[in-house]
Amino acid sequence: xxxxxxxxxxxxxxxxxxxxxxxxxxxxxxxxxxxxxxxxxxxxxxxxxxxxxxxxxxxxxxxxxxxxxxxxxxxxxxxxxxxxxxxxxxxxxxxxxxxxxxxxxxxxxxxxxxxxxxxxxxxxxxxxxxxxxxxxxxxxxxxxxxxxxxxxxxxxxxxxxxxxxxxxxxxxxxxxxxxxxxxxxxxxxxxxxxxxxxxxxxxxxxxxxxxxxxxxxxxxxxxxxxxxxxxxxxxxxxxxxxxxxxxxxxxxxxxxxxxxxxxxxxxxxxxxxxxxxxxxx
Numbered sequence: 448x449x450x451x452x453x454x455x456x457x458x459x460x461x462x463x464x465x466x467x468x469x470x471x472x473x474x475x476x477x478x479x480x481x482x483x484x485x486x487x488x489x490x491x492x493x494x495x496x497x498x499x500x501x502x503x504x505x506x507x508x509x510x511x512x513x514x515x516x517x518x519x520x521x522x523x524x525x526x527x528x529x530x531x532x533x534x535x536x537x538x539x540x541x542x543x544x545x546x547x548x549x550x551x552x553x554x555x556x557x558x559x560x561x562x563x564x565x566x567x568x569x570x571x572x573x574x575x576x577x578x579x580x581x582x583x584x585x586x587x588x589x590x591x592x593x594x595x596x597x598x599x600x601x602x603x604x605x606x607x608x609x610x611x612x613x614x615x616x617x618x619x620x621x622x623x624x625x626x627x628x629x630x631x632x633x634x635x636x637x638x639x640x641x642x643x644x645x646x647x648x649x650x651x652x653x654x655x656x657x658x659x660x661x662x663x664x665x666x667x668x669x670x671x672x673x674x675x676x677x678x679x680x681x682x683x684x685x686x687x688x689x690x691x692x693x694x695x696x697x698x699x700x701x702x703x704x705x706x707x708x709x710x711x712x713x714x715x716x717x718x719x720x721x722x723x724x725x726x727x728x
Contacts, residue, residue, distance in 0.1 A: 477511070508722065644680065
């Protein structure tokens with residue numbers, strides 16, 4: 448009789464209930480969830496996500512990166528990860544490991560070719576993000592870093608709905624055109640009751656390699672000012688460093704290659720704020 452019942456097709460409601468239970472079980476094992484957002488593209492959101500995850504891992508925490516930028520997934524490239532996730536005996540996907548305590552899942556790992564386009568509407572994106580939570584064997588994590596696409600569309604909304612205890616780290620550059628879009632992201636978080644952990648000002652000045660003078664290519668102080676005006680914490684500034692580009696393109700950890708750089712110290716300081724604010728245990 449049991450074998451016969453196992454072959455009876457499940458109703459859509461049964462499937463949803465089972466996935467709801469799996470989502471809840473997976474999230475219960477993850478102590479702290481941070482979604483990295485930006486109001487617009489081109490501000491270095493993914494590099495911020497990856498480097499915050501690396502900084503937390505370097506501090507000894509177990510960290511996962513969930514890349515929900517479904518149309519422009521870049522996390523595997525920036526970490527030098529290749530191949531598809533394995534399926535374990537529980538019929539769940541094992542995230543791809545970068546190191547002993549850092550692993551990632553991304554849509555790019557499932558594409559036949561890295562340059563293939565993902566042409567999806569909202570319901571498919573909603574389903575994929577739920578599967579990234581429910582069908583991935585994240586295990587016990589101290590931190591889950593969620594790399595979200597720019598703007599306030601389906602992906603960040605799904606994260607806010609499915610992971611209600613997530614906190615937002617919002618990334619901007621100092622220039623006003625980026626800050627105008629950041630204010631929209633802040634208001635989005637408030638509208639969907641997504642707690643804002645703070646604002647990061649990326650690409651905040653370039654140290655001239657010849658004279659050492661700081662060149663403010665995108666202006667200065669805009670992130671700090673916006674954080675004060677919008678009454679949210681300002682987490683810090685990440686300076687520009689041309690070596691970041693080479694490391695990101697080659698999948699090399701900038702922080703391991705240049706542990707004494709101003710960039711590494713800045714990410715370490717923000718990661719420490721995240722560690723100090725752990726919500727559990």
